Amino acid sequence: MVHSTANTVIGVRTPSAAYDVEIGEGLVDDVGARVDALLNGGLRAGRQRAFVVTSAEIERLWGARLEDSFRGLGLGGIHRLLVPAGEEHKRLATVERLAEELAQLGADRDSVLVALGGGVLGDVTGFLAAIYMRGIRYVGVPTTLLAQVDSSLGGKTGVNLAAGKNLAGAFHHPMAVYADTATLATLPTAELRAGLQEAIKSGIIRDRELFEFLETQRDAVLAGSPEALTRVVAASVRVKAEVVNSDEREGGLRMVLNLGHTLGHAIEAATGYRELLHGEAVAWGMIAAVNIAASRRLVTGAEAERMARTIRAYGPMRGFSAAASELVALTAKDKKNRSGTRQFVLPVGIGDATVVKDVTEAELMRAAEDVVNEAKGLGA
Ligand SMILES: NC(=O)c1ccc[n+]([C@@H]2O[C@H](COP(=O)([O-])OP(=O)(O)OC[C@H]3O[C@@H](n4cnc5c(N)ncnc54)[C@H](O)[C@@H]3O)[C@@H](O)[C@H]2O)c1
Numbered sequence: 031m032v033h034s035t036a037n038t039v040i041g042v043r044t045p046s047a048a049y050d051v052e053i054g055e056g057l058v059d060d061v062g063a064r065v066d067a068l069l070n071g072g073l074r075a076g077r078q079r080a081f082v083v084t085s086a087e088i089e090r091l092w093g094a095r096l097e098d099s100f101r102g103l104g105l106g107g108i109h110r111l112l113v114p115a116g117e118e119h120k121r122l123a124t125v126e127r128l129a130e131e132l133a134q135l136g137a138d139r140d141s142v143l144v145a146l147g148g149g150v151l152g153d154v155t156g157f158l159a160a161i162y163m164r165g166i167r168y169v170g171v172p173t174t175l176l177a178q179v180d181s182s183l184g185g186k187t188g189v190n191l192a193a194g195k196n197l198a199g200a201f202h203h204p205m206a207v208y209a210d211t212a213t214l215a216t217l218p219t220a221e222l223r224a225g226l227q228e229a230i231k232s233g234i235i236r237d238r239e240l241f242e243f244l245e246t247q248r249d250a251v252l253a254g255s256p257e258a259l260t261r262v263v264a265a266s267v268r269v270k271a272e273v274v275n276s277d278e279r280e281g282g283l284r285m286v287l288n289l290g291h292t293l294g295h296a297i298e299a300a301t302g303y304r305e306l307l308h309g310e311a312v313a314w315g316m317i318a319a320v321n322i323a324a325s326r327r328l329v330t331g332a333e334a335e336r337m338a339r340t341i342r343a344y345g346p347m348r349g350f351s352a353a354a355s356e357l358v359a360l361t362a363k364d365k366k367n368r369s370g371t372r373q374f375v376l377p378v379g380i381g382d383a384t385v386v387k388d389v390t391e392a393e394l395m396r397a398a399e400d401v402v403n404e405a406k407g408l409g410a
């Protein structure tokens with residue numbers, strides 16, 4: 031198939047895995063052939079089988095094209111497993127049901143799963159692949175911006191427990207990721223905008239050019255221009271891949287990917303994950319981080335202003351209701367905290383960030399109060 035724009039391929043190379051993330055428009059039509067090639071023709075020869083895991087919503091929008099790409103490859107093409115959409119189904123019970131289904135369908139150690147959908151589908155499918163027969167292969171076909179730039183690569187898979195998000199899981203990398211930017215055309219605008227906050231994050235922590243592209247090309251990006259989105263996704267994936275390549279298990283550097291997430295996670299938890307999308311909460315967290323960095327003179331006033339303006343430009347910033355003191359208390363519980371120290375990611379100029387361990391409670395309180403007061407004015 032002929033693509034209107036050239037695809038970008040970015041390698042993830044860690045001590046435990048080596049795979050490519052391919053980004054392009056219309057890629058969903060090529061997944062079958064790509065997977066078969068990775069398996070040395072195992073599908074075509076009938077030695078291996080593929081199973082797509084998706085939701086009914088995504089199936090309706092993009093399932094036929096993906097499944098068509100497997101037609102003629104092996105025994106009866108690809109088999110389909112459905113998961114209801116929504117974070118509430120990212121549970122062990124879902125994984126158990128899917129594993130039983132796989133067993134009933136005769137999936138074996140050489141079978142391959144294809145995760146078609148957003149981050150929820152990707153996390154569930156990756157975890158299913160990690161544990162089914164002690165681990166089988168899977169590929170990601172992420173269909174949300176968040177999944178394309180973040181959750182589909184890096185190897186973290188898992189589900190939620192009643193006690194908290196992502197508390198049960200495994201490290202299990204996909205064998206490839208195919209990010210088709212055309213699939214973003216059907217994504218609700220709020221989801222697109224929220225996902226773009228993660229791209230802004232990538233620009234701020236490591237890629238000044240990406241930041242400036244987002245800063246100056248907002249209208250094209252928000253209008254869903256395939257060229258603009260492909261560029262944004264590719265640059266964001268490159269940032270995440272580089273960080274993961276040098277720090278697979280979050281020993282240090284991988285922490286910078288958490289810019290805006292310490293307070294963002296606190297806002298999500300304080301509002302019961304119901305008021306804001308993840309990226310919207312991260313946007314508030316990044317504003318707070320930018321403010322702290324400005325008062326510490328890690329960034330100039332002009333840089334802080336540019337970063338805050340760009341974050342807001344991909345809004346609207348949406349209100350939420352939580353007390354600053356509650357947010358500060360919740361940050362102390364952040365899973366990423368090691369033995370009592372409060373780690374915090376702060377920008378150092380535009381395109382660089384650092385992890386600091388000495389952000390005081392007073393500093394954090396001030397930043398949280400600013401954000402809470404502004405959010406209150408917007409009405410939850
Ligand atoms: N594993 C990781 O490293 C990692 C990193 C970040 C986030 N996550 C996880 O990702 C999840 C969030 O992912 P998400 O934001 O993609 O949410 P999601 O998977 O819930 O998708 C959001 C919504 O968009 C719909 N959707 C998906 N693709 C669509 C399309 N192309 N057109 C129309 N609708 C579409 C979905 O059905 C859903 O309703 C969370 O569970 C989070 O914990 C994981």
Ligand SMILES: [Zn+2]
Pocket residue numbers: 180228291308312
């Ligand atoms: Zn995030």
